[in-house]
Amino acid sequence: MDGYAITHDDLDLEVRWPGGESTRFPWIWMRVNEPGAFDPDTRERLFDLVGVSPDIRPEAVELNGDALVVRWPDSAGESIVPMDWLASRRPGAPIRPDAAAIPPELWDASLAGWLPRHKADGDLGAFLTDLKRYGLALVEGLDEDPEAGPAFGARIGPIQETYFGRVFEVHTRPKPNSLAYTAYALPPHTDLPYFETPPGVQCLHCVRNAATGGASLFVDGFRAAEILREEAPGDFDLLARRPVPFRFSDDAADIRRSRPALTIDREGRLVEVAVSPATADEMQLDADPAETRAYYAAWRRFMAITRRPALTIHTLLETGSMVAFDNRRVLHGRDAFDPSTGERWLRGFYIDWTDIDSRLRCL
Amino acid sequence: MDGYAITHDDLDLEVRWPGGESTRFPWIWMRVNEPGAFDPDTRERLFDLVGVSPDIRPEAVELNGDALVVRWPDSAGESIVPMDWLASRRPGAPIRPDAAAIPPELWDASLAGWLPRHKADGDLGAFLTDLKRYGLALVEGLDEDPEAGPAFGARIGPIQETYFGRVFEVHTRPKPNSLAYTAYALPPHTDLPYFETPPGVQCLHCVRNAATGGASLFVDGFRAAEILREEAPGDFDLLARRPVPFRFSDDAADIRRSRPALTIDREGRLVEVAVSPATADEMQLDADPAETRAYYAAWRRFMAITRRPALTIHTLLETGSMVAFDNRRVLHGRDAFDPSTGERWLRGFYIDWTDIDSRLRCL
Numbered sequence: 001m002d003g004y005a006i007t008h009d010d011l012d013l014e015v016r017w018p019g020g021e022s023t024r025f026p027w028i029w030m031r032v033n034e035p036g037a038f039d040p041d042t043r044e045r046l047f048d049l050v051g052v053s054p055d056i057r058p059e060a061v062e063l064n065g066d067a068l069v070v071r072w073p074d075s076a077g078e079s080i081v082p083m084d085w086l087a088s089r090r091p092g093a094p095i096r097p098d099a100a101a102i103p104p105e106l107w108d109a110s111l112a113g114w115l116p117r118h119k120a121d122g123d124l125g126a127f128l129t130d131l132k133r134y135g136l137a138l139v140e141g142l143d144e145d146p147e148a149g150p151a152f153g154a155r156i157g158p159i160q161e162t163y164f165g166r167v168f169e170v171h172t173r174p175k176p177n178s179l180a181y182t183a184y185a186l187p188p189h190t191d192l193p194y195f196e197t198p199p200g201v202q203c204l205h206c207v208r209n210a211a212t213g214g215a216s217l218f219v220d221g222f223r224a225a226e227i228l229r230e231e232a233p234g235d236f237d238l239l240a241r242r243p244v245p246f247r248f249s250d251d252a253a254d255i256r257r258s259r260p261a262l263t264i265d266r267e268g269r270l271v272e273v274a275v276s277p278a279t280a281d282e283m284q285l286d287a288d289p290a291e292t293r294a295y296y297a298a299w300r301r302f303m304a305i306t307r308r309p310a311l312t313i314h315t316l317l318e319t320g321s322m323v324a325f326d327n328r329r330v331l332h333g334r335d336a337f338d339p340s341t342g343e344r345w346l347r348g349f350y351i352d353w354t355d356i357d358s359r360l361r362c363l
Numbered sequence: 364m365d366g367y368a369i370t371h372d373d374l375d376l377e378v379r380w381p382g383g384e385s386t387r388f389p390w391i392w393m394r395v396n397e398p399g400a401f402d403p404d405t406r407e408r409l410f411d412l413v414g415v416s417p418d419i420r421p422e423a424v425e426l427n428g429d430a431l432v433v434r435w436p437d438s439a440g441e442s443i444v445p446m447d448w449l450a451s452r453r454p455g456a457p458i459r460p461d462a463a464a465i466p467p468e469l470w471d472a473s474l475a476g477w478l479p480r481h482k483a484d485g486d487l488g489a490f491l492t493d494l495k496r497y498g499l500a501l502v503e504g505l506d507e508d509p510e511a512g513p514a515f516g517a518r519i520g521p522i523q524e525t526y527f528g529r530v531f532e533v534h535t536r537p538k539p540n541s542l543a544y545t546a547y548a549l550p551p552h553t554d555l556p557y558f559e560t561p562p563g564v565q566c567l568h569c570v571r572n573a574a575t576g577g578a579s580l581f582v583d584g585f586r587a588a589e590i591l592r593e594e595a596p597g598d599f600d601l602l603a604r605r606p607v608p609f610r611f612s613d614d615a616a617d618i619r620r621s622r623p624a625l626t627i628d629r630e631g632r633l634v635e636v637a638v639s640p641a642t643a644d645e646m647q648l649d650a651d652p653a654e655t656r657a658y659y660a661a662w663r664r665f666m667a668i669t670r671r672p673a674l675t676i677h678t679l680l681e682t683g684s685m686v687a688f689d690n691r692r693v694l695h696g697r698d699a700f701d702p703s704t705g706e707r708w709l710r711g712f713y714i715d716w717t718d719i720d721s722r723l724r725c726l
Contacts, residue, residue, distance in 0.1 A: 254724035361617035
């Protein structure tokens with residue numbers, strides 16, 4: 001790089017770039033962030049801002065080839081700050097590209113025709129990219145071994161143990177503590193909305209499926225919510241504003257948390273959906289009954305949208321396949337099945353987006 | 364209960380209570396929440412709101428002793444709704460008391476004189492109550508066995524595995540990937556702010572401590588933040604508004620998340636603090652350098668408050684003791700130690716507030 005001009009004052013370094021444009025770099029920002037502020041082994045910052053004056057400025061600044069040599073008043077001595085390091089940090093230029101920043105693509109029932117399918121021994125990055133983009137992806141060719149699902153999951157990140165275990169067995173069982181453990185149909189829902197942070201991704205490995213019925217169904221909750229926003233914007237706003245109390249309880253646990261059915265960010269973009277008619281706790285009655293009625297009407301309208309056949313895919317999981325889905329975006333459910341016709345055994349577990357995003361950045 | 368009067372229309376049931384006050388209970392609310400809407404085994408709701416009209420109203424309502432008998436048009440048939448069930452659901456009366464709703468009590472260095480200490484075989488509820496109230500509590504009398512800490516933790520809830528393992532060993536080690544694994548002093552900080560949800564509670568079990576130095580230090584981050592709010596309200600607002608990018612990276616992971624240093628709720632109450640100078644990633648430069656300077660000045664001021672001796676307790680963990688603290692409220696750190704003088708070995712692990720709150724409700 002050539003043709004830049006350096007000036008500075010008590011507050012900032014100013015660089016005039018070859019194009020004529022100029023940038024002011026505050027000294028305090030530079031002292032905190034310059035490459036030498038970090039420990040080379042751990043890549044963590046060793047520099048302690050509290051140890052210097054908030055008005056810190058260098059005792060000397062000097063251009064040496066393509067780098068600035070900055071002499072600080074504190075014990076750090078000199079920093080070498082390459083000019084291209086500064087150039088890449090101009091306002092507006094994102095400092096780090098992010099391989100995990102994959103925007104969602106919404107889908108409807110037509111996804112059944114092109115459901116993302118991946119081989120268990122295939123490209124992990126391609127699988128995770130589909131999972132991130134569509135909130136849903138299938139793995140095929142896993143062993144019948146009950147540990148094959150968790151073993152695949154461990155290639156992505158640690159399995160998140162919950163009250164329901166490190167792995168939960170979706171099997172009919174006597175005295176179930178959740179409707180999942182029955183043979184009932186389950187309408188589309190998200191799991192564990194009563195947790196402080198509901199699980200990011202749920203994986204369901206089909207160890208065995210010989211029963212009649214019991215197809216899995218999936219709905220893109222973001223798509224359903226966007227339809228609600230279009231068809232009934234007032235209902236959308238209501239569901240984005242009013243927290244719903246969710247609760248799970250059995251003899252050993254009483255787990256509670258309130259969250260809106262729809263969470264949006266400051267720009268109004270959907271961040272997560274929470275749909276769980278089975279675990280929505282009683283709603284506190286409003287002083288004005290019209291508010292209570294309006295809430296239930298909005299909730300019902302949204303749930304009815306999530307049941308539309310035009311949005312729903314049904315897929316019968318086969319032995320050795322595993323479905324993974326974004327539990328805060330894609331609703332899952334199942335048709336009823338007849339447990340007398342054969343065994344249906346799914347093993348489920350959860351993985352955090354924290355770890356999936358990290359894996360996407362490191363593949 | 365006696366002396367109430369029942370009327371109803373298409374929308375609501377109206378009850379006039381003995382005191383003269385009256386309440387309107389919308390039919391749709393009642394249909395969704397009445398006791399018979401739930402499965403007795405799983406305690407989950409079986410009733411499906413989508414299956415009925417949003418204008419649902421009973422075909423008949425009749426008072427039978429101290430209960431209403433409500434005949435619905437859908438397949439459910441009749442509901443028996445006790446009048447005291449309705450009475451306890453009047454607007455404003457909280458439906459469920461919550462043993463986990465323990466408000467925080469803020470503290471300063473004087474806590475050193477009355478640090479909550481509990482016996483490992485003592486009252487778990489008393490320990491968890493202190494942990495919730497002060498964000499900090501000590502367990503004494505654990506075995507030297509490295510598994511004694513996790514075994515105690517498992518009595519509360521599942522241990523949350525992270526990239527750093529189910530349990531992490533705070534030991535000096537060659538080629539550390541975190542400053543925790545060195546003998547350096549660590550200024551007060553919170554752990555894993557680069558996670559989507561940083562761990563709720565951190566436990567550190569002292570398996571062995573024979574080194575000179577290395578006292579643990581703790582600061583109530585809520586107290587520090589309240590002092591900032593008092594002394595420099597503009598800085599408080601800035602830290603509550605501006606997200607800070609946090610990042611951890613090594614050869615196998617690249618974990619990133621932005622969050623404000625201070626998170627407040629709609630009423631302005633503190634919800635969490637995130638202080639981690641070591642893992643605060645480079646901050647994107649503002650177009651206006653005054654904004655960048657203002658941010659770093661505010662951050663520095665807050666960090667300086669967290670270092671005040673008047674707020675800090677130092678405690679040398681002894682072999683067989685374990686400290687537990689709210690990782691999103693209480694900052695932790697340590698003095699430097701001399702690894703040549705003896706072994707210092709802490710084992711750490713994380714537990715979710717989801718599980719701690721559940722345990723508090725079920726003890």
